[in-house]
Every structure is written in structure tokens, then in C-alpha cells.
Amino acid sequence: MISNEDLIEIFKNYQDPELGIDVWTLGLIYNVKIEEEQVKILLTFTSPLCPYGPQMVGDLKQQIEAKGARMVEIEVTFEPPWQPSEELRAMLGV
DSSP states (O other), X not given: OOOHHHHHHHHHHOBOTTTOSBXXXXXXXXXXXXXXXXXXXXXXXXXXXXXXXXXXXXXXXXXXXXTTOSEEEEEEOOSSOOOOOHHHHHHHTO
């Protein structure tokens, strides 16, 4: 059975293709729910026009399934809109 720790490991090792920072550190993962072998994820992108969005969703789904989840549901939301933290702004130099 997949664990919350397994998911966090996946998120920390998956880098946003544009920014080169992992999706966990970026704060793109809003919610994770595990029910037996089913995983539901609520996430966002840095921009609603993110050209890599579909690729990110597909890659994450594939990696989560490879860790043992039988069903993976990834919902994309823009509410609330993504805002980088002060620490992240410093990392990005903005």
C-alpha cells in the first residue's frame, strides 16, 4: 500500500520543468488523500497557461501508480491561485 511518505518522496523528486524546483517545495500540492489503494491529489500549476501541465499530471500519475496505487485521481485547481512564499521568492531571485 502506498503511504503519504511515498507520495511526498515522489513530489520532492519531481521538478517543475520550467522552474527546476520540485513541486513539493513550490507548494503546488494542495491536498493528498489516500484510501486503501486509491490516491486523490489536488494540485495547481504556477500559471493557468502552464504548457507542461498535462505532462506533469501524467508523469506524477505514472510514478504514483508505479509505487503501488491502483487508482490515481489528480484534480487541477486554480483556487486559490498559486503564490510563491517569501522563501521561494528568494530562491527564485524575485
